[in-house]
Amino acid sequence: MKEKLYPWRWAILIGMTVLLVSLQFSFIVPGGAALLVMQHYQCEPMMFSMIMSIPYFSGVLFCVAGGVLADRVGLGKVFAFAFVVSLLGALARCFSTDYWTLFASSFFMGMGVAALNANSAKLLRLWFPGTANSFAMGVYTAGMSGGAALAIWFGSRVTAIQDAWWFSFGLMAVGVVAWFAVYRKHPDGEHRSVEPVGQYLRVVVRNKQVWAIAIVAFLVFGMTNVNGSYMVAAVTTFMGDPSFTAIAGDMSTLNTVIACVASMTLPVVFAKLFKNMRAPFVICLLGTAICFALVFFLPFGPITWALFCIQPILMASVMPFTKMLPTLLPSVKPDHYGVVGGIQATFQNFGMFLIASYIISPLAIMATGVVDGVPYYQGVYVATAVLCVIGALSLFLFPNVRSSVARKIADETVVADIERTR
Numbered sequence: 502m503k504e505k506l507y508p509w510r511w512a513i514l515i516g517m518t519v520l521l522v523s524l525q526f527s528f529i530v531p532g533g534a535a536l537l538v539m540q541h542y543q544c545e546p547m548m549f550s551m552i553m554s555i556p557y558f559s560g561v562l563f564c565v566a567g568g569v570l571a572d573r574v575g576l577g578k579v580f581a582f583a584f585v586v587s588l589l590g591a592l593a594r595c596f597s598t599d600y601w602t603l604f605a606s607s608f609f610m611g612m613g614v615a616a617l618n619a620n621s622a623k624l625l626r627l628w629f630p631g632t633a634n635s636f637a638m639g640v641y642t643a644g645m646s647g648g649a650a651l652a653i654w655f656g657s658r659v660t661a662i663q664d665a666w667w668f669s670f671g672l673m674a675v676g677v678v679a680w681f682a683v684y685r686k687h688p689d690g691e692h693r694s695v696e697p698v699g700q701y702l703r704v705v706v707r708n709k710q711v712w713a714i715a716i717v718a719f720l721v722f723g724m725t726n727v728n729g730s731y732m733v734a735a736v737t738t739f740m741g742d743p744s745f746t747a748i749a750g751d752m753s754t755l756n757t758v759i760a761c762v763a764s765m766t767l768p769v770v771f772a773k774l775f776k777n778m779r780a781p782f783v784i785c786l787l788g789t790a791i792c793f794a795l796v797f798f799l800p801f802g803p804i805t806w807a808l809f810c811i812q813p814i815l816m817a818s819v820m821p822f823t824k825m826l827p828t829l830l831p832s833v834k835p836d837h838y839g840v841v842g843g844i845q846a847t848f849q850n851f852g853m854f855l856i857a858s859y860i861i862s863p864l865a866i867m868a869t870g871v872v873d874g875v876p877y878y879q880g881v882y883v884a885t886a887v888l889c890v891i892g893a894l895s896l897f898l899f900p901n902v903r904s905s906v907a908r909k910i911a912d913e914t915v916v917a918d919i920e921r922t923r
Contacts, residue, residue, distance in 0.1 A: 525648025533656020568843020657750025
C-alpha cells in the first residue's frame with residue numbers, strides 16, 4: 502500500500518531539528534569554552550570531559566522507557582515531559598557555582614535529547630516514508646553538527662562562562678517553544694502497540710539484530726563526542742599558544758559545519774548509489790580512522806585543516822545511517838519502532854557518555870603517561886581511530902540491510918505479492 506505524504510511533515514522536521522540544534526548547543530558550548538570552564542570550575546581535562554558527556558547518561562537511563570512510553574501513550578506526552586525537564590536543567594546550570602552543581606544540572610539537560618534520540622526513527626518513519634526518509638534523517642542528524650558548530654564558535658569567544666549558560670538556556674527555550682508550536686499527531690495514527698508491554702518487550706529483546714544495531718550506535722556516536730570534548734583544547738595545545746583558542750574554535754566550527762552539510766546530502770547520494778548500507782558505511786568509518794590517526798602526528802598547517810575537513814564528511818555520513826537502522830531491519834514491526842529506537846538510543850547515549858571520558862581518555866593516559874599536552878591528545882585521537890575500525894567490524898553483526906526505507910518498502914511489497922499469489 503502506498504503511504505500518504507502530508508505537507509505538515511516539513512514543519513515537524515524543522516521543529517525537531519531546531520530543537521535538536523538548541524539542545525546540542527547547550528551540551529557542546531562548554532567544549533568551545535573548554536579552558537575557561539576548567540579554570541572557572543577548577544577541573545582537569547578528564548573531569549571536564551565528564552561534564553561534556555554526562556547529559557548523554559540521561560539517555561542511558563531514560564531512552565528505553567521513552568521508547569516504550571511512546572509506543573503506548575504517544576509521542577507528544579513523552580516529548581512534553583522530557584523537554585520541560587531538560588529546559589529546567591539548563592536554567593539550573595545558569596546558577597551553578599561549583600563543579601558538582603554543574604555536573605548535576607547537565608545531567609537533567611540530557612532528558613530532551615534522550616526522548617528525541619529514542620523516537621526520531623519512529624517519528625520520521627511515520628511522516629517521511631519511502632525515499633524522503635534518508636533526507637529527513639540526514640536533516641535531523643545535521644542538527645547535532647549544526648548545534649555543535651554554533652556552540653564551539655560561540656564558546657571559543659565568550660569571556661564569562663555564565664554568559665554562555667544564559668545564552669544556551671534562551672536558545673533552548675526558543676527550541677522548546679518552536680516544537681510545541683509545530684507538533685501535530687499524524688493524521689493516520691502513530692502505530693501504537695496494543696500488545697501487553699511484557700509480551701512485545703520479550704519479542705524485541707530476543708531479536709539479536711536489535712542488539713547488533715545497538716552496538717553500532719554505541720561505537721559510532723561514542724566516537725562523535727571526541728571532537729566536541731577535545732578538539733578545541735587539542736588544537737590549541739598543538740599550536741602551542743593559549744591565545745590561539747579562537748583559531749582552534751574556527752577550525753572546530755568549520756569541522757562541524759561540514760558535518761552538518763554532509764549529513765544532509767551524502768546519505769541521499771549513498772541511498773541512490775548503493776542498494777545496501779554496509780559498503781558506504783565501512784568506507785566512511787575507515788576513512789575517518791585514517792584522518793584521526795594522522796592529524797596530530799603531522800606538522801600543524803594546511804594538512805591539519807585538510808584532515809579536519811575530510812573527517813567530518815566521512816563521519817557525518819554514518820550518523821543518519823545509524824539512526825535509520827531500527828526502521829531498516831526486516832525483523833522489526835512498525836509497532837515496535839519506539840522500543841527498538843529506545844534500545845538503540847540507550848546504547849548511543851551510553852557511548853557518548855562513556856567512550857570519550859572513560860575509555861579513550863584513560864587509554865591515552867595509560868599509553869602516554871601524561872594527562873595533558875600534545876602526546877596526550879595524540880593518544881586520544883589514535884584510540885578513536887582504533888574505535889572507528891572496530892565500528893566498521895561491528896557492521897557484520899547483522900544482515901546487510903537496504904540503504905533506504907524506500908528499498909525496504911519495495912522488498913516488503915514483493916514479499917506481500919508473493920504471499921497473496923500462493
